[in-house]
Amino acid sequence: MMPVVWLSGTSGVGKSTAGHGMLRAMAERGVTAAFVDADQVRLAAGVLAEETELVASGLAALAPRYREAGARLLLVAGLVDGPGHLARLLPGADRERILLCHLSADAATLRERIHHRGWAVERADEAVAYAERVDTGRVDLHLDTGGMTRERVVDHLAAVTLERLGPVLAEAAPSERAADTARSDGRVLLVTGPGGVGTSTIGFGAFSRMAGEGRAVAYVDTRQLGLLGADPNGRHLSGLRADNARALIGTLTAGGARTVVVGADPDTARSLGDEAESVVLRARPATLEERLRLRSEGVGPPLPGDPRKGIGGEGLRRAIARSVEEGASIEARLPKARTLSTDGVEPSALVEAILEDRDEPGPR
Incomplete structure (x- = not known):
């Protein structure tokens, strides 16, 4: 290593x-x-x-x-x-x-x-x-x-x-080759959406609900799986995030998880979509703008390394424009995904909607 x-x-x-x-x-x-x-x-x-x-x-x-x-x-x-x-x-x-x-x-x-x-x-x-x-x-x-x-x-x-x-x-680093990722036998539930829509909140909420029911479940946040170099949140790392997510899903299912809930940005979700049951969260452009402005002010859950916290001016305008663009294109990227609107809907209701059609095994 x-x-x-x-x-x-x-x-x-x-x-x-x-x-x-x-x-x-x-x-x-x-x-x-x-x-x-x-x-x-x-x-x-x-x-x-x-x-x-x-x-x-x-x-x-x-x-x-x-x-x-x-x-x-x-x-x-x-x-x-x-x-x-x-x-x-x-x-x-x-x-x-x-x-x-x-x-x-x-x-x-x-x-x-x-x-x-x-x-x-x-x-x-x-x-x-x-x-x-x-x-x-x-x-x-x-x-x-x-x-x-x-x-x-x-x-x-x-x-x-x-x-x-x-x-x-x-020194020259020792030769180190990543092992091939074994295909997971468990259920993978992918939650994605444009920046500011609440992917992490809803994805973690689904994990917490299932954990509270005694399910063998795990959670993966792909935004935490591509932290490399001076620009750890860059779109150029989406492939690495997807590869790391597959590897981590494998270790978690090997450890006993029957369901892995994955929260992913749209670029990473596109790479993982064919391997998972996907849910796309959406919101109106005005809603996304409001939520991103609140995130920039520190409102919301404390996400480690949140790139939106504290940004303003041109940086905030770029983040809003990117989120709106993602919202307009993500459903085309994942045509088989379920789509849920988050406008005016409480997180608990969205979690319930995501989990209402579960067919995974019950508690061990």
């Missing part, structure tokens, strides 16, 4: 934020990096595989595909409970090619950040308790992110990465 920078620490320390920031920081330093949020490869319920096993198999499937796409460094954000746990997450990896960074912050800072992002705020105390008990021995870097800006954290991590892993980054 290529060299790895693993960002560990409890919820709220800034692992995912740092990982996304390091993509550009490493590119500016001449190193093409790929980023994987470990949470995004283990979203499953009712399956036999443990979370550690799902993360390990997911990384093993994705790393060679990123390497073939040009990555020289793999960035991973995820919990590591100690040196033994790291060995299980990256079995067979050379420890000299891994930089394990433990990020931390004091209890007050953790609670403030978790409440500010507005997601899973009820787990703030759990995050603080985890930070107090986790084994941080034998890590390569301790970094207290309290009082540090995102830019300072990213710059420090990038500098330490070059200092510690510079020699192995300069």
